[in-house]
Amino acid sequence: IADFLNKKVITLDSDNIRQWHDPGFGEDYYYGFFWGGMPDLNFDNPKVREEIYDIGRFWLEEVGVDGFRLDAAKHIFPDDRPADNHEFWKEFRAKMEAIKPDVYLVGEVYDKKEIVAPYLPGLPALFNFDFHYTLLEAMNEGDGMLLPKKQKEILDFYQEITPEFIDATISSNHDQPRLLNELGSDSEKYKQAISILLTMPGAPYLYYGEEIGMKGLKPDEHIREPFLWEEKEKDTGRTSWIEPKYSIDGEVTPLSLQRKDPKSYFNHYKTLISLRNSYPALAIGELVLPEEDFPKSIMAYYRKAGEQEIFVVHNIAKDQVSLELPRGFEDVIFGLGDGINSSGKLTLEGNSSRVYLKK
Template identity: 65%
Template sequence: MNKQYIKTLVFNFRFFTWFFIGGVGFLFCCSPKLANERPNDLEDHWPKAGVTYEIFVRSFYDSDGDGIGDINGVRENLDHVSDLGANAIWFMPIMPSPSYHKYDVTDYKAIHPDYGTLEDFKALISEAHAQDIRIVIDLIINHTSSEHPWFLESKKGRDNPYRDYFVWAQKDTLEDYLEKKTITLDSDNIRQWHDPGFGEDFYYGFFYGGMPDLNFDNPKVREEVYEIGKFWLEEVGVDGFRLDAAKHIFPDDRPDDNHAFWKEFREKMVEIKSDIYLVGEVYDSKEIVAPYLPGLPALFNFDFHYTLLEALRTADGSLLPTKQKQVLDYYQGITDEFIDATISSNHDQPRILSDLDGDERKAKQAIAILMTMPGAPYLYYGEEIGMLGKKPDPNIREPFLWDVLDKDGGRATWIDPKFSTDETVIPLEVQKEDASSMFRHYQETIKLRNTDSVLALGGLELLDENYPKALMAYERVLDGERRIVFHNLGMERLELTYTTEGGEVVYSYNGATMDGKRLVFPPQSSLVVK
């Protein structure tokens, strides 16, 4: 069912004049203020600094009434992505899989039937491209499903042609490894060697037994993977891949092999599509992450996520700019072509509003910080309407609320939501009519970035002034142009005298003002000065 409704308004000129003036006045008073807006001058900074919207298809929009979101549901709602100001969509896994999340693939060249068909997906890509929206898909090549045909063949015996597609070892060689007790940053699985049921040979699965790791020492496996990439780039038409579990292609004690593989993967993909976009998930410190950059030019910045949360919780303004400056300078030492994929949340972390104990002002300030920091920011679906969610994972992937329940024909029902319900979250259609809503705040703040090249592409400089602890302050610089960014993270009103006069306010959130050299910051407010 299409969510669009045709509304016909019949009114006289006097009523229209009153409505227009009143509406503009309301927006001016109540919404975040963008000085000198340029509505027809939106810039496209993707991939270097554009905005990407992450979608879990199962929970996004159900177009056929079966309770499960689908490809056509996304296609019907591409206007939402455009209205928000995003330049690209990253789809969580869409390939056939036995799980709800689909990170265990059984067929690398198809769409899960619950989601639609390849033709549906091609139609979506065509319409997205017509709106200048790129399409990035999750490509899960570290492991398959234990139900994948390759693995079903592999476990039939040591002489099977597919045996070496996976990592096998005899039980008597694994005494020191069977009971692994170390919990890693990206997996709490304490058992990585698994018994397929016949007790002699065990297979390796880093995440769990249902996800056997592929053996990338086998040239045939690498060729299979490159063919899969070619299929999605050439035959389907995607713009790039998000590479899941990129750190685990080879074990942690073989990092050089990991780095070499991703360089080779990139070379193969560039031969197919010269402007391919690759973003990798390497869940670790900057020292571990950085060597992946030659192969994966975009990498998720998990330090950004955790430091942003810590800064907002402790009202310590120096934490994030200092950390981000360290990360960017370190990456610059590896390559100047890197893309810093910044996030405030994603499908593996609690939703940011839940992480901030329901404080909407802090959540609004989080997006203001994300959009005024360097990087290529990612937005997780539903954050723009203040959806809630905590572990376990299904409860941070609950259905999007499009409208009030009795009008919401597209809301998915595959799960009974625990956190994002009609009692806790105001639906999108209602928020659109409220100038002070979370959605309108996201929309305006993303627009700020999309109309200001300095905020999108400029470098990051720390400021030497001795500001109050709660004030986050930094400078963005591009080709001699500067923006000074302030965020008061605390609950106390702050006033200060700035060192120069004559600046122009580009953006103000929650009542922050500039009068000559005098800057005033109410609690949890933000200001950008040109």
């Protein structure tokens, strides 16, 4: 028992080094993976599992939700029981699909792909944390093909397990510093990072506030600061549960003003979402890596669905760079920043992107 009580192990999603806690009597201990104020349920007890399934039934049948985002999915049972976690989610999925056959389940398994993959039979959509971290590394190091190659590796890996998986891509979430902070508050890099997210394969998730460029750093409370709907004196919808430190007026432009500005972050998101919804190759197409060699700062990839083929290219560095466009790609359907196509030779300025539709 002492070995369990004194176990000091941290994980990617928790720096808590004590999982068993004394309620104050010095005899019996309770399990709380994240901290003592959050006791874990005992899922070995069939009555506990049935209560969880009944809660799911309530939300699906009586409230009418379409599905669930399932947090900390690998911590149903202690970390030395991963197989039990996998089996629980398969059972959970079966119970929910019996209530609503098209229920949507997306899970958070905060780990590398080899740990994430066995959860796919129970959770058909899983957040891709590798995408988040590789996007940041690529943008900050100017290594263009790092992300497309990593994403292709992940997609191929999951495809071998089940072709029905849904790759839930993210640029940030409620546990990471805000994307704009991670990119040094560089608005050009920020817009380009979103252009990458929304032209890559997967089901992209947008963390609230990213659409207006909210800021935030650890601790977690300051990554979750109140949304800025209006200018402060007019903002009756702004919550007041915390005094914001990063997403404040003067640092972040509220939504009401961004709606009116065609160059705002908000309208940049709208443009890219509309683009993605307009072209099946972007929304559901496969990812194909180019065979050509490009300068280091060029991130390039093809998206294909049926007869539709799209070529996406980003210059993720600050310096101008040139490349030869693949044959047949002349029609620009999206552009970010400055660039010139001269007889098939494309010159892109720093943090500029182009999306081409093949004739």
